[in-house]
Amino acid sequence: MSLELRNVGRTFNDKxxxxxxxxxxxxxxxxxLLGTSGCGKSTVLRAISGLDDAYDGRxxxxxxxxxxxxxxxxxxxxxxxxxxxxxxxxxxxFGLKGTRAEKESxxxxxxxxxxxxxxxxxxxxxxxxxxxQRAAIARALVTSPEVLLLDEPFSALDAFTKMQLQxxxxxxxxxxxxxxxxxxxxxxxxxxxxxxIITLRGQPGEMEREIAINEARPRTRGSGELxxxxxxxxxxxxxxxxxxxxx
Amino acid sequence: xxxxVGQLTAxxxxxxxxxxKTIARRKKRVQPIxxxxxxxxxxxxxxxxxxxxxxxxxxQLPAPTAILATINGMFQDGTLFTHVGITTYRVFIGxxxxxxxAMVVGSIVGFYEKAEQLFDxxxxxxxxxxxxxxxxxxxxxxGIGEPSKVTMIAVGVFFPVYLNIIGGIxxxxxxxIEVGRMYGLNNLQxxxxxxxxxxxxxxxxxxxxxxxLGWMFVVxxxxxxxxxxxxxxxxxxxxxxxxxxxxxxxxxxxxxxKLTDWILKIIETRTLHWQDGMxxx
Numbered sequence: 409m410s411l412e413l414r415n416v417g418r419t420f421n422d423k424x425x426x427x428x429x430x431x432x433x434x435x436x437x438x439x440x441l442l443g444t445s446g447c448g449k450s451t452v453l454r455a456i457s458g459l460d461d462a463y464d465g466r467x468x469x470x471x472x473x474x475x476x477x478x479x480x481x482x483x484x485x486x487x488x489x490x491x492x493x494x495x496x497x498x499x500x501x502f503g504l505k506g507t508r509a510e511k512e513s514x515x516x517x518x519x520x521x522x523x524x525x526x527x528x529x530x531x532x533x534x535x536x537x538x539x540x541q542r543a544a545i546a547r548a549l550v551t552s553p554e555v556l557l558l559d560e561p562f563s564a565l566d567a568f569t570k571m572q573l574q575x576x577x578x579x580x581x582x583x584x585x586x587x588x589x590x591x592x593x594x595x596x597x598x599x600x601x602x603x604x605i606i607t608l609r610g611q612p613g614e615m616e617r618e619i620a621i622n623e624a625r626p627r628t629r630g631s632g633e634l635x636x637x638x639x640x641x642x643x644x645x646x647x648x649x650x651x652x653x654x655x
Numbered sequence: 656x657x658x659x660v661g662q663l664t665a666x667x668x669x670x671x672x673x674x675x676k677t678i679a680r681r682k683k684r685v686q687p688i689x690x691x692x693x694x695x696x697x698x699x700x701x702x703x704x705x706x707x708x709x710x711x712x713x714x715q716l717p718a719p720t721a722i723l724a725t726i727n728g729m730f731q732d733g734t735l736f737t738h739v740g741i742t743t744y745r746v747f748i749g750x751x752x753x754x755x756x757a758m759v760v761g762s763i764v765g766f767y768e769k770a771e772q773l774f775d776x777x778x779x780x781x782x783x784x785x786x787x788x789x790x791x792x793x794x795x796x797x798g799i800g801e802p803s804k805v806t807m808i809a810v811g812v813f814f815p816v817y818l819n820i821i822g823g824i825x826x827x828x829x830x831x832i833e834v835g836r837m838y839g840l841n842n843l844q845x846x847x848x849x850x851x852x853x854x855x856x857x858x859x860x861x862x863x864x865x866x867x868l869g870w871m872f873v874v875x876x877x878x879x880x881x882x883x884x885x886x887x888x889x890x891x892x893x894x895x896x897x898x899x900x901x902x903x904x905x906x907x908x909x910x911x912x913k914l915t916d917w918i919l920k921i922i923e924t925r926t927l928h929w930q931d932g933m934x935x936x
Contacts, residue, residue, distance in 0.1 A: 491852070502848075
């Protein structure tokens with residue numbers, strides 16, 4: 409499913425949080441929205457998801473508004489947001505429709521995919537942060553969304569779990585060719601995962617640069633090529649000179 | 656050589672540690688009960704001695720054994736069950752009516768902002784009236800029969816349950832509601848699948864404090880005029896100058912009050928086992 413944003417903006421109480429955001433995502437493309445905190449990147453993602461419909465401008469999935477294609481969109485939040493009263497399996501199948509047996513077999517398959525087999529009957533309180541986020545990923549994937557929106561999904565995790573889950577996301581992307589929009593403030597994460605990176609800056613946030621990462625996957629973390637991209641991004645955000653960062 | 660000796664003795668030592676562990680675990684379970692019983696036992700013993708020696712006059716504070724004998728007497732002639740039964744029945748019916756009413760009104764006020772603006776100020780105003788102040792009015796309206804007593808209790812139970820339902824619904828994590836909306840749940844599904852389970856802990860807290868108030872109000876209701884029930888025994892004891900009847904009634908209140916709360920407590924722990932609560936050390 410393709411995604412198109414045209415001049416999208418959002419104001420809260422007469423104060424613009426973000427404005428003039430325009431980009432398109434082709435089916436199967438991974439787009440990164442990168443920026444410092446407070447630049448409105450999560451606001452844009454919420455507008456795309458249909459959770460917030462008070463935005464200006466136009467957002468279209470294959471020509472349709474977000475509300476009309478809700479079933480085709482999966483959202484992974486920064487926190488796992490599991491229902492504490494449901495078991496892991498019940499959480500994963502939360503958004504599924506159909507008979508119980510169908511839901512359970514599908515849920516189990518996805519739990520296996522994210523490496524949580526055997527934890528079906530555990531409650532969220534028994535999971536570690538990484539396990540809970542895996543369960544949340546399984547919950548978002550089980551409905552087979554054509555578009556996956558991720559709001560800093562790995563930012564609360566330790567470095568090793570983060571890398572594992574980034575690779576898990578790429579595996580999923582390879583299998584299902586999902587269109588992905590990833591909001592992040594982690595430049596390494598963006599250069600490792602994305603086809604294109606859109607940097608936002610300022611208050612209200614506006615688009616700064618659009619950087620295409622023309623590297624074949626699998627990419628090597630910390631490679632020279634990715635470091636070049638990182639430098640380019642840091643320069644575009646004026647973060648490479650300490651003096652500039654301070655003002 | 657020394658090393659091998661150490662290895663040989665290691666096995667039985669391990670077993671001994673296991674044995675010690677089970678003893679320690681049993682001790683851990685029994686110890687708090689023993690610790691908690693010391694003071695009551697000492698107090699009761701002192702009270703018994705003081706009453707027997709006549710330092711406490713029997714017409715004011717009879718000995719514990721005398722109170723037990725009174726309860727036993729009621730048990731023998733069957734009046735115990737009449738009194739306990741009718742009181743429990745009143746609390747139960749009043750509790751049921753109060754809880755159901757609070758659930759209905761509380762859910763509507765909790766879910767719909769318009770309903771909150773319409774009803775909540777009135778309910779809050781009623782809440783500031785001490786519930787016992789209603790007693791004369793209820794008697795005037797409904798006489799001194801069962802309806803006025805049950806109504807009294809229902810009014811007492813209503814407020815804590817109502818307030819906790821509203822608080823519970825208002826306190827549901829917006830983030831979880833967003834997850835529900837992301838999966839396209841409509842309002843009714845959202846209420847059933849997200850808001851109600853999330854508000855359940857607060858609701859159960861309200862139910863438990865509501866039951867406590869129910870027991871308080873049954874005393875008031877029975878004091879104002881009843882021909883049976885534990886509250887009636889209080890009046891009877893006062894009028895016949897028999898403190899042992901009053902104390903028996905108080906003890907019976909304590910026992911069934913604790914018993915019903917314990918039942919609710921079990922229901923609570925069963926339904927809320929998923930909660931990531933604090934474990935006291």
